[in-house]
Amino acid sequence: MLDWRQVRRYVQEMADYARDRLRTHPPTLRYALSLLHRFSEDLERLQRMAREALRAGWRGAIPWGEPLAARFPLPAEQPQALVIAADGSQIYPDRHGTVPYFVLNIGLIEMRPGSGAPPQTWHHLVFWYREEELFTEDGEMRALNDLEAERDIQELEQLAAAMARRAGDPFGPPVGLADGLLLPWALARGEPFAAVSAERYRELFRRAVVALESAKETGGAIAGYVDRPTGHAVLRLLALGLLDPDEISREKIADYPFGQLRDRALFAELLRPGERSALFAPNWPINDHLEREGHRLLFFYLNVGTEGRPHLARVEIPEWVAQDRARLDRLHRAIWDQCRILAEAPYPYLLTRAHELARIRSEERKQLEGMIQEALLRRGLHVSISAKARQKEWLGG
Amino acid sequence: MATTRQRSNPSAGPAFIGRVIESSARTFLVGCRLTAEDIPAFGSFVQTARGETTIIGIIYDLVLQGDELTRMVALQDVPPQEIQQDMIENRNIPVQIGVLTLGYMRDRFTYYGIPHQPPALLEPVYTCLPAQIQRFTEQPDFIRTLVEAREASDDVLAAVVRAAAAVRPGPHRRDFLIQIGRELVRLLADEPTRLGQVLRRIRMTAEAP
Numbered sequence: 001m002l003d004w005r006q007v008r009r010y011v012q013e014m015a016d017y018a019r020d021r022l023r024t025h026p027p028t029l030r031y032a033l034s035l036l037h038r039f040s041e042d043l044e045r046l047q048r049m050a051r052e053a054l055r056a057g058w059r060g061a062i063p064w065g066e067p068l069a070a071r072f073p074l075p076a077e078q079p080q081a082l083v084i085a086a087d088g089s090q091i092y093p094d095r096h097g098t099v100p101y102f103v104l105n106i107g108l109i110e111m112r113p114g115s116g117a118p119p120q121t122w123h124h125l126v127f128w129y130r131e132e133e134l135f136t137e138d139g140e141m142r143a144l145n146d147l148e149a150e151r152d153i154q155e156l157e158q159l160a161a162a163m164a165r166r167a168g169d170p171f172g173p174p175v176g177l178a179d180g181l182l183l184p185w186a187l188a189r190g191e192p193f194a195a196v197s198a199e200r201y202r203e204l205f206r207r208a209v210v211a212l213e214s215a216k217e218t219g220g221a222i223a224g225y226v227d228r229p230t231g232h233a234v235l236r237l238l239a240l241g242l243l244d245p246d247e248i249s250r251e252k253i254a255d256y257p258f259g260q261l262r263d264r265a266l267f268a269e270l271l272r273p274g275e276r277s278a279l280f281a282p283n284w285p286i287n288d289h290l291e292r293e294g295h296r297l298l299f300f301y302l303n304v305g306t307e308g309r310p311h312l313a314r315v316e317i318p319e320w321v322a323q324d325r326a327r328l329d330r331l332h333r334a335i336w337d338q339c340r341i342l343a344e345a346p347y348p349y350l351l352t353r354a355h356e357l358a359r360i361r362s363e364e365r366k367q368l369e370g371m372i373q374e375a376l377l378r379r380g381l382h383v384s385i386s387a388k389a390r391q392k393e394w395l396g397g
Numbered sequence: 398m399a400t401t402r403q404r405s406n407p408s409a410g411p412a413f414i415g416r417v418i419e420s421s422a423r424t425f426l427v428g429c430r431l432t433a434e435d436i437p438a439f440g441s442f443v444q445t446a447r448g449e450t451t452i453i454g455i456i457y458d459l460v461l462q463g464d465e466l467t468r469m470v471a472l473q474d475v476p477p478q479e480i481q482q483d484m485i486e487n488r489n490i491p492v493q494i495g496v497l498t499l500g501y502m503r504d505r506f507t508y509y510g511i512p513h514q515p516p517a518l519l520e521p522v523y524t525c526l527p528a529q530i531q532r533f534t535e536q537p538d539f540i541r542t543l544v545e546a547r548e549a550s551d552d553v554l555a556a557v558v559r560a561a562a563a564v565r566p567g568p569h570r571r572d573f574l575i576q577i578g579r580e581l582v583r584l585l586a587d588e589p590t591r592l593g594q595v596l597r598r599i600r601m602t603a604e605a606p
Binding site: 111112113114115116117118119121341342343344345349352353356 | 466469470472473476477478479480482483485486487488
């Protein structure tokens with residue numbers, strides 16, 4: 001339980017801090033916006049500098065070829081669009097529980113806007129309980145990072161598989177939406193920081209490439225939808241643009257002028273409702289490998305809000321979506337239409353529903369635990385939870 | 398709210414509906430999440446337990462609780478047809494079911510009226526099988542509780558009679574309805590207008606397809 005006297009003091013301090021931070025933003029934001037326009041056509045210089053800066057440890061966004069301050073209007077309404085969304089949730093193995101197991105529940109939903117037909121929903125369930133599934137070779141239980149990566153890669157695989165089932169559908173090529181990053185976070189972070197073994201990293205990479213290839217062959221578009229993104233990759237590019245190409249160094253790169261400003265604040269100023277930004281490529285180490293496989297990752301910002309109430313999302317796509325304007329426009333329009341369904345909280349309706357389908361409720365967790373205990377008891381196996389878990393049960397969680 | 402559900406299947410056992418979330422001597426509330434097609438009808442017989450006692454009741458009220466997603470969709474002037482269908486056919490929406498206790502069964506005996514104790518909270522609630530309904534309604538005494546209950550309208554009373562008649566084969570159904578009619582005449586002797594309305598409703602529901 002919380003000591004509310006202490007909490008109250010911290011909450012007041014936190015609110016003061018947030019107010020002060022907000023006050024310092026406008027000049028910084030105006031400055032960043034002026035740079036976005038100033039460097040808008042400076043693509044070759046920025047691309048050259050970004051390659052150079054990589055060696056000095058710079059992390060940011062590389063322009064893909066569109067002017068930095070470009071605004072792409074909402075494409076015309078699509079006569080037909082088949083949209084599929086996927087999301088996953090899990091029950092991690094509990095070393096205080098009866099027996100260790102890992103449950104992964106992926107919810108998928110498919111909708112044909114304008115058809116009048118109810119969306120189709122289905123689940124993909126993964127249930128791991130064998131030693132070789134839950135433990136590493138040295139007998140340690142798999143790390144949470146590893147299991148999270150499994151959830152992420154299976155989400156991508158299931159989404160791509162659902163799209164593949166709809167290849168050639170008379171309703172048109174499918175648009176597949178994943179919640180959050182398109183690739184598992186472990187992959188995006190790069191091998192040294194992925195917190196999984198090199199072999200596992202390579203396995204995840206292979207699986208991601210196969211899934212993306214399968215999505216590509218459908219003729220449709222696949223994307224990761226990041227709501228309220230916190231990245232500042234474009235701002236880092238603008239900061240880089242301020243440097244003299246001959247003075248790029250770790251020290252100069254560390255001298256970053258935008259503080260806690262985020263890309264989304266910058267593009268909220270630039271983009272009108274429905275408009276998308278230029279395309280950028282994150283310079284994650286994985287992106288070179290993906291490029292070699294034909295799936296270099298790009299992103300753009302999209303204002304899914306309304307006039308006076310901007311709401312920015314970052315949309316991640318493989319390069320082949322960007323190279324085909326029809327695919328890109330279909331995706332752009334589909335996301336906008338999805339966000340209009342819940343206009344008060346602009347977020348793709350199907351991702352909300354996929355999340356709802358994937359979510360494992362606390363009652364369901366309890367029910368599953370009871371079912372496991374009963375099945376074990378019927379086989380004469382006496383099971384018990386740890387003393388710590390029992391105390392938690394007594395205290396109601 | 399309980400989330401597990403089984404579609405009604407006469408060849409299987411009783412279908413799980415939900416769990417008791419509020420309980421008193423005469424009524425209890427069942428909380429569950431159901432799609433529109435799985436929501437049981439008014440007047441359906443349900444059962445729950447208190448120890449060795451099986452408590453029998455009927456559904457007299459249903460409250461479909463819209464959640465935040467329902468409310469946000471409703472803010473649209475005309476929600477797309479697909480979304481409306483999704484809400485109705487796919488989503489498990491929270492439902493509260495009001496149940497009026499009619500009696501209980503213990504040691505192979507049937508008792509009408511309130512049990513010694515109400516059902517415990519979170520006790521599972523199931524539909525009744527046709528054989529259980531037939532056995533429980535063998536005597537017309539269950540009607541008294543329905544006639545006197547403030548909670549259940551005469552429409553619910555008629556629906557209950559219809560549900561109990563429906564589990565009986567043709568000739569027995571007619572006998573059962575006559576028996577119930579006589580009981581109603583006895584119970585509502587001082588309320589001829591209401592009696593007429595109730596009998597008309599029963600006739601209408603019994604003749605309905």
